[in-house]
Amino acid sequence: MIIDGKAVAQQVRDEVRMETERLRNDHGVVPGLGVVLVGDHPASRIYVRNKEKACAEVGIRSVEHVLPASVSEHELMGVIGGLNEDTSIHGILVQLPLPGHIPSDRVLETVSPEKDVDGFHPVNQGLLLSGGTGFKPCTPLGIMRMLDSVGCDLKGKNAVVVGRSNIVGKPVALMLLARHATVTLCHSRTADLGREVARADVVVAAVGKAGAVRGEWIKPGAVVIDVGINRLPTGKLAGDVEFDTARERASWISPVPGGVGPMTICMLLSNTLLSAQRSV
Numbered sequence: 339m340i341i342d343g344k345a346v347a348q349q350v351r352d353e354v355r356m357e358t359e360r361l362r363n364d365h366g367v368v369p370g371l372g373v374v375l376v377g378d379h380p381a382s383r384i385y386v387r388n389k390e391k392a393c394a395e396v397g398i399r400s401v402e403h404v405l406p407a408s409v410s411e412h413e414l415m416g417v418i419g420g421l422n423e424d425t426s427i428h429g430i431l432v433q434l435p436l437p438g439h440i441p442s443d444r445v446l447e448t449v450s451p452e453k454d455v456d457g458f459h460p461v462n463q464g465l466l467l468s469g470g471t472g473f474k475p476c477t478p479l480g481i482m483r484m485l486d487s488v489g490c491d492l493k494g495k496n497a498v499v500v501g502r503s504n505i506v507g508k509p510v511a512l513m514l515l516a517r518h519a520t521v522t523l524c525h526s527r528t529a530d531l532g533r534e535v536a537r538a539d540v541v542v543a544a545v546g547k548a549g550a551v552r553g554e555w556i557k558p559g560a561v562v563i564d565v566g567i568n569r570l571p572t573g574k575l576a577g578d579v580e581f582d583t584a585r586e587r588a589s590w591i592s593p594v595p596g597g598v599g600p601m602t603i604c605m606l607l608s609n610t611l612l613s614a615q616r617s618v
């Protein structure tokens with residue numbers, strides 16, 4: 339069966355809207371999100387617009403800072419510093435990717451960990467590793483919520499994560515581990531990817547390569563979460579998993595589009611609300 343990311347995301351948005359209203363009524367606090375967009379990357383502009391629209395729908399105030407691609411690292415740091423100081427801002431989002439001349443790592447480290455609703459700051463990465471209560475990154479949080487939405491009990495299950503990025507692969511592996519799955523983290527040098535995937539009860543594919551996970555590898559009954567967003571030469575979007583063959587074998591599978599993507603944005607709303615709740 340198909341895991342409908344849009345429907346699960348809508349549930350999360352409804353919850354966030356209710357809790358945002360409660361926070362405003364009880365404490366007079368309106369969650370605020372500072373959005374920083376550098377340059378005119380077309381996809382980034384769309385994602386930022388969608389995030390701001392989603393904020394408005396649930397009662398979160400968003401404040402946009404659009405900077406030219408030529409902006410210096412120093413100027414960008416200045417904008418982030420201002421948002422760090424602003425008490426009406428509870429979350430800060432620096433849309434990635436940044437232009438090549440700006441080191442993303444240094445910029446993300448400038449965001450106050452208490453406002454890092456993307457969960458990219460090293461302090462929050464460390465807290466995820468040690469089981470603390472820092473902000474967790476939105477895409478992995480969305481994946482966990484999708485697994486919960488289909489009642490997937492992770493305890494003792496073999497979970498195979500394909501892809502070792504800092505924003506998806508590594509953090510989702512840690513979150514699965516925290517839920518007592520036995521986790522294997524695969525990557526481009528994994529000797530036999532098919533063998534690893536074939537023994538997985540849960541597969542999370544986050545490599546960024548269409549068809550990297552073959553449908554015939556999927557264990558019958560496995561739950562498959564596809565994080566990839568790949569534009570095919572035909573113009574169509576595809577995930578990392580061969581969907582048509584994988585769906586014949588999986589018990590649950592998330593599609594692309596309409597799977598993990600919508601979850602990323604709603605978990606950002608959820609983290610921003612959480613930050614505002616922590617401020618009272």
Ligand SMILES: Nc1nc2c(c(=O)[nH]1)N[C@@H](CN(C=O)c1ccc(C(=O)N[C@@H](CCC(=O)O)C(=O)O)cc1)CN2
Pocket residue numbers: 385431432433434435456476477567575594595596597598599600601602603
């Ligand atoms: N600061 C951040 N930058 C980036 C993040 C992030 O979480 N924080 N993630 C990605 C981009 N991204 C959000 O920013 C994002 C990507 C895709 C989707 C989405 O809903 N995708 C749709 C398909 C969209 C399409 O048609 O092109 C889907 O999968 O259904 C949402 C958010 C990199 N940067």
